[in-house]
Amino acid sequence: MKKLYILILIAFSIGFGQENSEKKEAKHSFIFEPDSLFLNIGETGTVTIKFVDEDGNLANNPFYVYGRPRRALESKPRISDSTGVAVVTIKAFKPGKLNLSVRSISQKREDRVMGNMPIEVPFPPLDRIVFNDPILNVYVGTYVNYKTEVFDKANLKRTESKVLLSSSNSDVAEFDSYGNLVAKKSGKITLIASVDDIKESLNIKVSKNPVRKISVSADKDKIRTGDVLQFNAKVMNRANKVIKDVPVTFSYSGRAEYGIGLPASALINKDGKFVAETPGVFTVIAQSGRFSARKTIEVVQRNVRKEVKIVGHGTVSNVNTSDLWVWPGIGKHKGKDFAATGTWSANGEAYFWDVTEPENMYIIDTVTVDARTVNDVKVSENGEVAVITREGASNRKNGFVVLDIRDPFNVKITAEFNDDMTGGVHNVFIYDNHVYAVNNGRKYDVINIEDPSNPFRVGRYELSTPGHGVHDVWVIDGLAYSSNWADGVHVVDVGGVKFSEKNRSNIQYNPFLAMAGQGSPGNPVKLGGMADPNGHNHAAFPFISQSSDKFYLITGDEYGDQFGMAGGYHFLDFTDPKEPKETAVYQVPEAGSHNHWVHGDTLFASYYQGGLRVVDISGELMGDIYAQGREIAFFMSSDPEGFVANRPNVWGTMPYKGLIYFSDMNNGLWAIKLVDNNPMGTN
Amino acid sequence: MKRLFLLVLIIIIGVSGLSAKDYYIYCTAESEDEVALIRFDGKTAHVEKRIPVGVWPVEIEGPHGITVSPDGDYWYLSMAHGLPYGHLYKYKTGTDEMVDRVELGLFPATMGISNATGLIYIVNFNLHGGHTEPSTVSIVDPEEMIEIDRVETGIMPHGSRLLNNGLKHYSVAMMSGMLYEIDAMTMQITRTISTAPPNKKMNAHSGHNMKKMDHSNMKMGKNKRMSNKDKKGIAAMGKMAMAKMDHKMPPEKPTWVYPHPNDNLIYVVNNGTDNVVEIDVKKWEVVRTFKTDKAPYNCEVSQDGKYLVVTYKGAAKTGVWDLKTGKEVAKLKNSRKVTHGVVISPDSRYAFVSVEGIGKEPGAVEVIDLHNLEKVAIAEIGKQAGGITFWKMTD
Known part of the structure; x- marks a missing residue:
């Protein structure tokens, strides 16, 4: 059959x-x-x-x-x-x-x-409508927005359900098409939210608007582009008593300093924080009911530009270069400086450089391992040990290699570690005698290298979300900051430092350190994090602002579109680690972000085809950093002798002893410095 | 006389020119994110094109498996790495323009197209990780490029081929040591069999302990300087993790399966035990075992049913077996280490073997003349030459 x-x-x-x-x-x-x-x-x-x-x-x-x-x-x-x-x-x-x-x-x-x-x-029947922090007392002449969420019987949020808001008495108050309740006269209404046959109601009291006066103020009359200025509105009644629960709306108008047609571009948020992108004269208007007040300020160019001077460059002309690390020599090499660079899609080589005289940097040793890509190189805090990653091994047993670099002129392979890392190690970090190895694209393992010749696994951090991945991990003060694509950045306690007078200021401003003490390298404990709705989270660097009371995690994208690499750096305000929020972004429109580093209040951003970017991130950060003129310098690392000639493609960067070192995928290692010779001075 | 000689010469040249065939092969370069189109004219292998594949210019996405649609109009490519899932890509032959792609599972690898259903059956190799979780075979409609089903098989499934009638699909699972038969129509597993040769089957699942194999670096018990936090960590981490590593794997580690053109026999390559077993489809048992050189990896049977060509990944050689006698009639050294895949021209004349190379060394496609049992040509392509498939022959 x-x-x-x-x-x-x-x-x-x-x-x-x-x-x-x-x-x-x-x-x-x-x-x-x-x-x-x-x-x-x-x-x-x-x-x-x-x-x-x-x-x-x-x-x-x-x-x-x-x-x-x-x-x-x-x-x-x-x-x-x-x-x-x-x-x-x-x-x-x-x-x-x-x-x-x-x-x-x-x-x-x-x-x-x-x-x-x-x-x-059909979707499961709808179950309920929930109001998010509704205001129950409103004043005549004001607008109040009501936000709702709809859940079904399966407790799933039903974003496609359009909630209809209505008022029981439109003479007293009624809704516009955008969920704003317009309060017309005193009285009581029932606010009804409905979708299908589900309803929810709120009793709202509309009170006579007591406002008789409004004023707006700010601490400064003149700021620079990119400076965040708080405008405070004070609303008072007939008796000049301040009323706190009356909504105030902020807006601005402005005139750009130069150019016909150049818009006066700025941002003001609902809390009255203002930041301008263009110099000019701006007027901020605070409005409540029939009353408004305004304050005009001057915005001047930030004017932080500096000149870039090339200090040294070591051309790599036969392969693509990957990441870098720079460190001071030890022992008999004390007083010298060294760098290591990896290679990408090549022969499994890592190059060791003498950069003591950066203008004459040169390769002093090469280590070759069974791999095609040495994506990452890292050096231990004491300068004795380096770790290089392996991808594309001929036997598919990838992993990482521990190197003895006490004599960088004669680097020795100490050990290999490839257990359960078949998919390759993409990034590593060395912290306190442990290697944090991002492997298989799925997790990072923690490997003890107290005895570098005998590495062994002590811990592992892997998410459990569907389709999870991890791309990078960075460890500072016992906190591991991992970048996990759509799962975003995770802050994990792997032995957070204890309080001491030495690190008092850090602990004061890094709220995660105040929470630390729960984890260890063998027992990583997540302290916080924030998902990336775009799924591009590639790298993260903690940033304790030196000029404000803010703590940020600066996360970098990596993704490509039809024009090549794209993306930028996101400033996630983690000052309250329970309520993180993205407040600013630095994004070069025509290029793609890669690795970054923060030193003081300066961001060093590797921007692939956009070269190296140096950005002023002092003060509070809000809005479009790129448009605000915060860029201190950019440098297009073009080299006619490069593996790809005359095409910058910056991979990674690291400030060191007053210089900025960076690796360019297409042409090798660079050292540059910033020169402040702006004849106009700096604002 | 001289005129006659010239005439004869012209006729000979003309006839030989007319009878010369061009063979077109697609071969992946896994560490280059390229696919090479190679034309072999009977004497020389020409790299006609190197086609960049993937979407990330700064990440190696790993083109692994490749196949051409039965009508020759499209080629399909598995890209191993994603975030974290890999993709199946569809390209037009000739223009080599990308048509579409669909996301599949972890590390999609080898694939085959059914002559009956027209569907693509592609294994999700899941090479990375603890090698403890069974993976799947994805079934994809190549017209709409949608995944219509996944069938769970074993741990690290690899090799994916169908009978010529297109009704049964076969794949092996490296870390399960099993061959899986899927009904191409119902998309359900119908039979499984251990790939161990008959005399080894008693030990099939007791011969290999991962703890002994790959964990030599984990001398944690001997480390007297281990800190207390690490000791605690090991305890906290991971009875789970350590327990995972404790599982036993069969030693065969089968990597490939290929059906005989008569659809009565299947050849399974046991990479871990250096043999190829011949399985009778009807009896569903191993009927012959061919002891091979080190670490055989892929194989293919010539359409005339005469030869079985086996790549020896660990020996950097390619073996040609006479299926009638069961003897290896030729063993040819490859030009570089890490021999990978093989495809045989439909006229059974040439075997095209991909050779990965190591590090920056270019990959290669080597051509073996199956009449004379000798290597006749080589073409260098991108790094880590891997998946290889036949497109067409032209006169």
Whole structure:
């Protein structure tokens, strides 16, 4: 019987394939009985599907059946009989407008006929509407926005549900199309939120607006572009008593300093924080009800530009360069300075450089391991040990290699570690005799290297979210900051430093250190984090602002689009680690972000095809950093002798002894410095 | 006389020119993010094109498996690395322009297209990680490039081929030591079998202990300087993790499966025990075992059913076996280390072998003349030559 089935199938497939395909497409079709289905989640239904020719006769050709999207429907059987008939039992697993798809089986693609049947699976019934922090007392003449969320019986948030807001008495107050309640006169209303047959109501009191006066002030009359200035509005009643619960709306108008048509560009948030991108004269308006007040300020150019001077460059012309590290020599090499660079998609080499005289930097040793990419190089705090990563090993047993670099002129391989790292180690960090090795794209392992010749695993950090990944980890003061693509940045206690007078200021401003003490290298404990809705989180660096009371994590994107690498750096305000929020972004429009480093109040940003960028991140940060003129310098590291000639592609950077070292993927190692010779002075 | 000689010469040249065939091969370069199109004219292998693949200019995405649609109009490529899931790409042959892609599982690798269903069956190798979780075979509609189903098989599935009638799909799982048969129509596993040769089967699941194999660096018990926090950490971390590493793997580590053109026999390459086993499809048992050189990896049977060509990854050689006698009739040294894949031209004349190389060394495609059992040509391509597939022959 089985043989017969196969024979029929093959014979038909071949015969079917030999006919004219255009004719076939026109003549064959699927009949679904019924032609649509309506199923609740978990319910089953049955449909008879026939594959027929132009006369309605069975085509005697099998077809297969599948639900779309995948895992939304279960269909049994998955294939028809050889005559072209299937009685399919369908079970619904996910809600939505789904499809049962069919496709005839034939050898030739052009002979295949497809069909679809709609299956509607309704979402679970709605359960409730929730108001988010609603204001219950409003004042005449003000607008109040009410935000709601809808949940269904499965407790899922139903973002597609459009909530209708209405007032029980539109003479007292009514809603506009955007969820703003416009208070007209004193009285009481019931605010009704409804969607389908679900309703929720609030009792709102509309009071006579006591405001008789409003004033607005700020600490300064003149700021620079990029400076965040807090405007404070004071609302008072007839008796000059300050009223605190009356909503105030901030807005601005402005005139740019130069240029016809140049907009006066700025940002003011709902709390009255203002930042300007262009110099000019700006007027901030605070409004409440019928009353408004204004304050005009002057915004001047930030004027932080500095000149870049090339100090030294070591061309790598035969391979792509990857990451770098710079460190001071020890022992007999005390007083000298060294650098290490990796190589990408090449021969598994790491180069060691003498950069004591950066203007004459040169390669002093090369280590070759079984790999194609040495993506990362890191050096221990004491300058004795380096770790290089391995990807593309010929035996697919990747991992990392521990090096003795006490004599950088004669680097020795101490040990290899490749256990459970088949997928390769992409990034590492060395902290307190442990290697934090990001491997397999999924996790980081913590490896003890107290005895560098005998590394062993003591811990592991891996997320449990579906499709999770990790790209980088950076450890400072016993806190590991990992970058996890869509899962964003995670701050993990791997032995957070204890309080001492030496680190008092750090602990004071890094709130995670105040929470530390729960974890160890063998027992990493997550303290906080923030997801990346774009899924681009590639690197992270903690930033204790030296000029404000803010603590940020600066996270870098990595992604490509049709124009090449793209992305920027996000400033996540973690001053309150329980309520982190992104407040600013630095993004060069035409280039892609990669690794970064923060020193003091300066961001050093490797920007691939956009070269190296040096950015002033002093003070509070809000809005579009790039547009605010905070860029101190940029340098396009072009080299006609590079592996890719005359095309900058900056990978990583590290400030060291007053210089900025960076590696360029296309041409090697650079050292530059900033020269402040701005004849206009610095604002 | 002289005229006659010239005429004969012209005719000979003309006839030989007419009868010369061009063979077109696609081969991946896994560490270059390239696919090379190679034309072999019977004497020389020419790299016609090096096609950049993937979407990230600064990450190696790892093109691994490749196949051409039965009508020769499209080629399909698995890209191993993603965030974290890999993709299956679809390209047009000739123009080599990308048409579409679909996200699959962890490290999608080898694939085959069914002659019956037209669907692509592609293993999610999941090379990385603890090698403890079973993975899957994804089934993809190549027209719409949608994944219509996943079938769970074993740990680290690899090799993906179908019978010529397109009705049964076969894949192996390296760390499970099993061959899986999936009904291409119903998309369900119908049979499994250990890939161990008959006399070894008693020991199939007791011969290899990961703890002994790969963990030589973890001499943690001997380390007297281990800090207390690390000791605590090991205890806290991971009975889970250590328990995972304690599982036993069968030693065969099968990496490839290929059906005989007659659809009655299947050849499974046991990379870990240096043999290829011949499995009778009907009896569903191992009927012959070919002891090979070190670490065989891929294999293919010529369409005339005469030869089995096996790549020896660990020996940097390629073996040609006479299937009638069961003898290895040739063993050819490859031009560089790490021999990888093989495809044989439909006329059974040439075997095209991909050789990875090490480090920056270019990969290569070597051509073996199966009539004369000798290497006749080589083409250098990008680093880590891997997946290889036949596109077409032209006169």
